[in-house]
Amino acid sequence: MFAPGPALLELSAQRQLQQLHAEFGAPAAAVAAVAPALSAQLDQHAAAVRDILDLGVDDAARVPRAILLAGYVSGLLDHFAELPDGFLAGAPDSWHAADWLQLRLAAVCAYAID
Numbered sequence: 814m815f816a817p818g819p820a821l822l823e824l825s826a827q828r829q830l831q832q833l834h835a836e837f838g839a840p841a842a843a844v845a846a847v848a849p850a851l852s853a854q855l856d857q858h859a860a861a862v863r864d865i866l867d868l869g870v871d872d873a874a875r876v877p878r879a880i881l882l883a884g885y886v887s888g889l890l891d892h893f894a895e896l897p898d899g900f901l902a903g904a905p906d907s908w909h910a911a912d913w914l915q916l917r918l919a920a921v922c923a924y925a926i927d
Contacts, residue, residue, distance in 0.1 A: 819877075826883035830925050833886060836904050837915065838922025844908040851908055858920030859927070882925050889917065 845852040866873050866881045873881060893914055905911040911919070 823877045823879055826877070826879040829883045829886065830879055830922065833918060834922040834925070837919040838926075840904055841908050841911070841916075841919035842923065848909065851911075854911075854916055855920045855923050858917050859924040862917070862921055862924050878925065882921050886918065886921055889914070 841851070841855060845855055862882070862885065866885060870876070870881060905915050908915075908919075
């Protein structure tokens with residue numbers, strides 16, 4: 814067996830983020846374009862993700878952003894999966910009623926695009 818190279822890791826991370834963007838990022842961005850409150854929430858979540866990665870990951874500047882974000886999302890989903898009641902990671906019926914996890918996943922997409 815071989816270890817995946819950096820290019821393969823980045824490609825895999827980009828694919829994961831594209832799937833996330835289709836389900837969370839694009840729909841949230843469309844609503845946020847006409848809903849300032851949602852836009853502000855997404856901005857706050859994106860800033861928090863940026864700070865977590867920039868300040869909490871050694872040598873973060875040397876790792877492609879897609880890999881950092883995909884790793885963050887995987888860890889986040891793993892954490893929520895371990896909760897006693899579990900969770901549903903699907904997009905909300907209404908972005909005005911989105912929960913913390915849904916907002917955070919949409920914000921990861923927004924940060925990936927910046």
